[in-house]
Amino acid sequence: MKYEPQKLEAKWSAYWERQGLFKATEDPSKEKYYLLEMFPYPSGKIHMGHVRNYTIGDVVARYKRMCGKNVLHPMGWDAFGMPAENAAIENNSHPAQWTYGNIEAMKVQLRRMGFSYDWDRELATCDPEYYRWEQLIFLKMYEKGLAYKKRTHVNWCEKCQSVLANEQVENGCCWRHTDQEVTIKEMDSWFLKITDYAEEILDYCDKLPGWPERVLSMQRNWIGKSYGAIIRFLLVDSGEVIEVFTTRQDTVYGATFLCFAPEHPMVKEMVKGLPKEKEVLEFIDRTLKMDSYMRTAEFTAKEGVFTGRYCLNPVTDEKIPIFVANFVLFDYGTGAIMAVPTHDQRDFEFAKKYDLKLRVVIKPPDRDLHEDEMTEAYVDEGILVNSGPFDGQRNLGALDSIAEFLESKGSGYKTTNLRLRDWGISRQRYWGTPIPIIICDKCGTVPVPEEDLPVVLPLDLDMRPNGGSPLPFEPSFYETTCPKCRGKARRETDTMDTFVESSWYFDRYACPDYDQGPLDSERVDYWMPVDQYIGGIEHAILHLLYSRFYTRVMRDFGHLKVSEPFTNLLTQGMVCKETQECPEHGYLYPYEVKDGRCVQCQAEIITGNTVKMSKSKRNVVDPEDLIERYGADTVRMFCLFASPPEKDLEWNDQGVEGSYRFLNRVWRVVVDHIDDTTKVTAYGGKEALSDRLKALHRKTHQTIKKVTDDIENRFHFNTAISAVMELVNEISQFMNEMVEKDETAWSVVREAVETAVVLLSPVVPHIAEELWYMLGHDKSLLTIPWPVYREEALEAEKILVVLQVNGKVRNRIEVPSSYSQNEIETEALADERVQRFISGKPVKKVIVVKNKLVNVVV
């Protein structure tokens, strides 16, 4: 009988579905386990990244189920987003049609992979039954001031035709269009007040031991809390207060000028009617026209303009000039800084350029420092000088007392500052959740009344050929009446960032059919938090930070009890492959290359670096082709075997071949002796065994131990698979040389074979199920308990002991396991090879590690 994966895989996945084996029901008497993989954007086809991500998850889900846990393993669709709009324009169809069609296609593929999802809980975020609750939460947030509209400077991506959140800008470019520079626009935008929760989110970074350190450190970094002070400077001839944030209040005596960010509204006020006004306004204009990346890049020269105004340094009472400078950020701190050219490199460069005053206030411990000799700022620790009552103190030691001194004078206070900004969620897009707000000329911004939800995205409109959102051009959508005054009003035509949908979908899986509110607390409280979340590292900040925020908002609204949505996080590596390039035809798909040559022009191809699989580099492998050729089990197995999950996976066609070979080997090891093994029951540890049988029995149980440990504690499926490979090798070797052919022998073989099949079943469920059935079982592997190793089976009569002389391995001997330390030592010292290396020298010391090694020191 041949291994025919296509046939048996179809059979078993149909069987699982029919039996409803993946259905999860709330059962308080059982321990729950919520396993979740990041849901996909329905692009229409799964790619290897999905396959890897979902295979990892599926192994854990199946394993936990066999361990007796009540497993929730859902799947759904992150279904809003721009590609749908673009595709619709291209194909002259509708985003909804395109999206739902893709969902169907991808679902077929996921089913084909044999993933154990409870499809009854499937959800698509573009479904009004989903986003209506998101709109409701938005209204509640609006009510509480957690959602607000602000006219401000925002990131604009020309290709998205939309605003982006700060998190969605990478190196000054759009995260989706990495070649599109983001520009700054001033416009009305909706924000969610993530900063209100920043402290809590930051604190909890220390309470997430199940998260990878690098993700936590990226989040801490992004929140960017720093400790310092607000210091007040009085504007001369006005008495207005200018506040600056600094972490270096120890240098306040050296602050010899002040700089404003060009966006700062106070600047225009300050220069109004002054001779400098025109020059200042021109500078502001010029600076703001630059894209944000260029303006704030380190290599951009520091530039500024004097405003003509002065303020008073609160500790020296000195009149110091006020500048507008390009390097000062409006949305960090207060948008204005005190400049201490002697102890800050940026300020130093600025001061040199505009010939501004320098005053040293920190001197190195070992020498003096003179302003006119300085070629760069002195930024190290030192002793305070020219600092009034603080002279002679160590600068870092005086941070607190200077802050208190400022506070006592009413000139400032100690505080902290965050880098994190509120989450901008307005998108000038069509295919997203409408923001449930009405704008009335008379009443202003008015929330849509709850009973009018959902504000449904109209489906019967034409996409605009230039790619912009059709909503602002669709009177049937935007024309409405004001809920307050009943007058004519206009709907908000911005939609929400799609990251809002993905910030709570995991909660909704607990109760996808609930229609009384966003969440059914009883079910959500049973399932949440997610015990294990698995997804790509690219969401380290974006999705994972937003979700931690949104969960807390939902908690404070009483929808759920947890603060953290994901107890354990596994960030799997990328799937990579080398690129292949033809000098003539550019990057080639694997099928465009034959024997190292381009199929079109026969030119020799250039093999490039191994990089993340992407269509643009054409270094992709289509999972569908592989399934067709080898079956889903082989694909699953290779994804797990090639490397541990958190590392990048280097695609290797020969490796896939190897996995396929192994499955064939397993197949033969079972099928070739099926008549003999099905005549007996699996060995249960009772009958006495010969040494040879004992060895196989021991290997069987060692493998159970190893595989369990690898999956349970480390998610190291590669080593788990290796262990089963060893067992299978040992079984086939045993059968080759099999001398005993009695019932006991076959029952030990049967135990070994069944164990291999069961241990492999989470990884390659289809073939495992088929072999299990052939071994005479009639219940699915999904319903049988995960095997437990027997301690006594691991014990051996003889133990291998390594003999070292001066730490170098000189021999290996077998001793009875009953030997005491002394007996082992005696045996070791008597060993001929050990004696040779001692060569008569006096033995200084003998170290005996029980059951492991003896080291003789001479």
Place this chain on the structure above:
RNA sequence: GCCUGGGUGGCGGAAUUGGUAGACGCAAGGGACUUAAAAUCCCUCGGAGCUAAGUCUCUGUACGAGUUCGAUUCUCGUCCCAGGCACCA
């Protein structure tokens, strides 16, 4: 510059608490079976050296020190790679 990872054969990777470095697989080479091929099975496989034969010797986990009877593993320093943050006051 700061923060996090990481550096082991030709390759992917093992070595879990400091105790046999290179499990398992891929590639390569040799052999068996076959008319032949495929498939399968067996053997070799870090480097260098020595031998009639190896139960042989030396060396080896980026580099340099250190702790230890013993270090891929712990400590310090250096170099390199990847990712994140960065004119953040």
